[in-house]
Amino acid sequence: MHAKPVHMPQPVRIAIIGAGAVADYHHVPGIKLDPRAKLVAACDPNEALLAKRQQDWGPTKSTTKYEEIAADPDIDAVIICTPNHTHLPITLACLEGGKHVMCEKPLGLNFAESALMYRTARDRNLRHMTAFTYRFAPSMIYLRHLLTSGGLGVPRHFRSQRFLDWPETSWSWRQYKKTAGAGDLFDMTIHRIDYAQDLMGQMTAICGAVAQFAPRDKNPDGSACPPSEVDDWSALICQFARGGVGVLEGTTLAKGYHFDGFGHDWAEVNGSEATAVYQLKEPNTILVGRHGESLKKVEVPREFLAPAGSPRDPSQGVPSTVFRYDLMWEFVSAIVEGSDCVPGFDHGASAQAVADAVLESFDKRTWININGDLG
Numbered sequence: 331m332h333a334k335p336v337h338m339p340q341p342v343r344i345a346i347i348g349a350g351a352v353a354d355y356h357h358v359p360g361i362k363l364d365p366r367a368k369l370v371a372a373c374d375p376n377e378a379l380l381a382k383r384q385q386d387w388g389p390t391k392s393t394t395k396y397e398e399i400a401a402d403p404d405i406d407a408v409i410i411c412t413p414n415h416t417h418l419p420i421t422l423a424c425l426e427g428g429k430h431v432m433c434e435k436p437l438g439l440n441f442a443e444s445a446l447m448y449r450t451a452r453d454r455n456l457r458h459m460t461a462f463t464y465r466f467a468p469s470m471i472y473l474r475h476l477l478t479s480g481g482l483g484v485p486r487h488f489r490s491q492r493f494l495d496w497p498e499t500s501w502s503w504r505q506y507k508k509t510a511g512a513g514d515l516f517d518m519t520i521h522r523i524d525y526a527q528d529l530m531g532q533m534t535a536i537c538g539a540v541a542q543f544a545p546r547d548k549n550p551d552g553s554a555c556p557p558s559e560v561d562d563w564s565a566l567i568c569q570f571a572r573g574g575v576g577v578l579e580g581t582t583l584a585k586g587y588h589f590d591g592f593g594h595d596w597a598e599v600n601g602s603e604a605t606a607v608y609q610l611k612e613p614n615t616i617l618v619g620r621h622g623e624s625l626k627k628v629e630v631p632r633e634f635l636a637p638a639g640s641p642r643d644p645s646q647g648v649p650s651t652v653f654r655y656d657l658m659w660e661f662v663s664a665i666v667e668g669s670d671c672v673p674g675f676d677h678g679a680s681a682q683a684v685a686d687a688v689l690e691s692f693d694k695r696t697w698i699n700i701n702g703d704l705g
């Protein structure tokens with residue numbers, strides 16, 4: 331959908347705010363791959379890391395203060411990849427400075443924060459995107475195509491499993507409520523909430539639960555740290571507005587589920603005519619089966635393997651990694667074409683409303699109706 335014509339000079343000048351793991355893993359490679367984009371600045375309070383990134387990523391402006399990025403007239407857009415509690419203030423400052431913003435998930439620490447981020451970007455007519463990575467897996471895109479074109483019949487059940495085998499040592503900022511908000515729920519399950527809603531429509535009511543098993547009171551080097559305050563298992567069952575029900579489960583403590591660090595990531599839709607399955611470990615294939623058959627592997631057709639116009643060659647690199655570069659293609663395309671990013675902050679806020687409801691549901695031991703009114 332084209333929201334407004336934009337006469338954006340190219341390349342789009344992009345700053346990374348938060349030069350940690352995810353920035354290095356796929357945001358910077360995504361920028362490097364896109365001839366319409368240029369990495370011009372990096373920001374992180376960790377000066378040693380910033381210096382290392384000058385080597386890793388090539389020379390750019392570098393600063394420890396995000397306020398300088400927000401005020402810099404030579405920066406068009408920012409990617410915010412900082413700990414969760416900083417997403418709101420950094421996003422608001424960058425929108426104030428007229429920057430287009432891609433922000434990591436969870437968008438905020440709660441729905442109120444996420445909805446404020448959405449309204450601010452919308453009212454300033456700036457592009458906004460939530461980095462819900464798995465929407466970009468070719469298998470997920472093809473599954474969605476099969477679903478929306480009627481190939482699965484009427485969708486009845488959605489099911490997702492995200493099982494990781496992580497060490498039981500400290501998760502750093504990820505294990506404290508003040509900096510992370512929640513654990514597995516905000517880290518992993520929130521992605522599945524997002525794509526469940528993308529496939530099946532809005533969730534109207536959920537019943538959720540979280541649990542914590544690992545104390546995580548030791549750092550990887552054996553030194554002591556304050557124990558974890560957050561869940562390492564999360565789950566919900568849900569009803570969708572368009573009909574259909576869902577079951578979502580995630581854990582970081584599934585022993586034996588290492589699989590080269592990618593874990594077990596399974597999502598499926600059971601329709602009245604057929605079932606289709608996404609798996610992270612093989613994102614260029616899906617499993618499909620009709621009544622009376624057993625699921626069988628089908629190659630994702632070529633046109634779904636990479637976005638139209640993208641220079642990314644889907645035959646290159648580790649398939650479970652390289653589709654993540656397509657987030658940047660979406661963000662830059664929206665900036666240069668004046669279209670809306672999908673997923674936007676509205677989707678980030680909508681998923682957050684559900685994730686908040688999981689915590690509320692478990693506290694109250696009851697079903698919760700979802701109210702995702704963005705205002």
Ligand SMILES: NC(=O)c1ccc[n+]([C@@H]2O[C@H](COP(=O)([O-])OP(=O)(O)OC[C@H]3O[C@@H](n4cnc5c(N)ncnc54)[C@H](O)[C@@H]3O)[C@@H](O)[C@H]2O)c1
Nearest residue numbers: 348349350351352373374375376411412414434435461463
């Ligand atoms: N979409 C995905 O698939 C995905 C994957 C991993 C992480 N994430 C999200 O990305 C974000 C970052 O995760 P990560 O794994 O890269 O964490 P990380 O700890 O490796 O990196 C975060 C970086 O942010 C920096 N930082 C902290 N406060 C800052 C500030 N005020 N200004 C600038 N930089 C600041 C830290 O020094 C650190 O270098 C989190 O919100 C996380 O949930 C998303």
